[in-house]
Amino acid sequence: MSPPRLAVEEVSLAFSGLLALDEVCFTVEPGTVHAVIGPNGAGKSSLLNTLCGIYPVTGGRILLDEHEVTRLRTDRIAALGVGRTFQNIVVSPQESVLDNLMVGRHRLTSAGLVATALWLGRREQRRHEERVREIAHFVGLSARLDSTAGLLAYGDLKRLEFARALCLEPRLLILDEPVAGLNAAESWELGQLVLTARKALDLTVVFVEHDMGVVMSIADRITVLDFGRVVAEGLPAEVRRDPIVVSAYLGAPDRPEATPQAERTPQ
Ligand SMILES: Nc1ncnc2c1ncn2[C@@H]1O[C@H](COP(=O)(O)OP(=O)(O)OP(=O)(O)O)[C@@H](O)[C@H]1O
Ligand SMILES: [Mg+2]
Known part of the structure; x- marks a missing residue:
């Protein structure tokens, strides 16, 4: 089966007064690797949670090919071939x-x-x-x-x-910070594994990551979120030069909430 196209159309998400996502739009073409980056609290994990039905959106639409998945249950979305990992490791520690x-x-x-x-x-x-x-x-x-x-x-x-x-x-693979906490060599290897899996298994991939080295080396396109809004979108080379991205994310010294990884200059 061919990899799916993902369309996120004006998706909003509110948590009792806090607008975590504000009319977010982007498209992931079939078979591509799409990164979502942004500072801590920008809404990246919340966005991934809306894609797989964990958080019900408060506005907008999500389409997987011709299927609107916006209000489907998580198991129905999984049945359409959406697999994901979480930011925090979720394994059964007693099991093999x-x-x-x-x-x-x-x-x-x-x-x-x-x-x-x-x-x-x-x-x-x-x-x-x-x-x-x-x-x-x-x-x-x-x-x-x-x-x-x-x-x-x-x-x-x-x-x-x-x-x-x-x-x-999965046909659509969603990864939330797949290389967080890994050293440079491990991060590189896992990044390459994502690319190999994409090709071998015919996947479309959406991933969130703070490690700019990995993002710039494996992403076909990048969407940048800040305060729940898309502030930039484009090819890695375009995004790394975008002045809004540089000030919002890649190294403004007056952003105390930026993580050490977020402050790294892209390679
Ligand atoms: N279940 C929830 N209930 C209330 N607020 C939430 C919930 N989940 C996320 N938020 C809030 O939504 C905003 C976005 O959080 P989110 O976890 O999506 O950020 P993030 O971009 O993934 O950040 P990080 O890089 O630190 O993982 C934050 O202000 C967060 O506190
Ligand atoms: Mg997160």
Whole structure:
């Protein structure tokens, strides 16, 4: 199946008086990697939450190809092929890496619904497990499949989260700060994995990230948010030169809320 086009049309989101998103518009073309950047509190995670139905929008529309997903439940949106990772790592620490990845297969499992015979359940289980092993190999976690997730090194946890989102067989992959907390080499590797996954699995990718080195090297286009509004949009080379972006995000010294990563000059 071909990768989807995502259209965000004048999307607004309010939290009891606070306008977290203010008529946000952008389009992600099929098969491209689209970054959303901006200072802390700009509304980036809130935007991702509206895309997968966690936060109901207060205005505007979200379209995945011809499907309007604006008011669909999260499971219906996932069923259309939207997979995501969260800003904070969400794994079951007592479970094995394999079991955490199998959770990602949940939406694709039909055994519970249609298989009355146990053998069919087992056969399907085996099929899912094979695919999970392939994905674990792809992200470099093969040797960790039987490890307890809670005992993984931080870098492996970030890979686990990425792999679990891939286990959903998404068409639109949404990543919230995929390389946060990783060192430069790990960040580069995970960034490259995103590009490889995009090509190999025919994905459209939307990601939020503060690491400007990764953003500039893997994004096809960038949308910049500040105070819930789009303040710039364009190719990486255009965005990094945009004076509004530079003052709003990339290094104004009087922005105490800017994170250390946010203050880094793009490479
Ligand atoms: N569930 C919520 N209830 C109330 N306010 C919220 C909620 N989620 C987010 N907000 C507020 O919306 C604004 C945007 O927050 P959001 O988490 O989207 O920012 P962000 O751009 O992802 O920031 P960061 O880079 O720090 O992750 C903030 O003012 C935040 O406090
Ligand atoms: Mg966030």
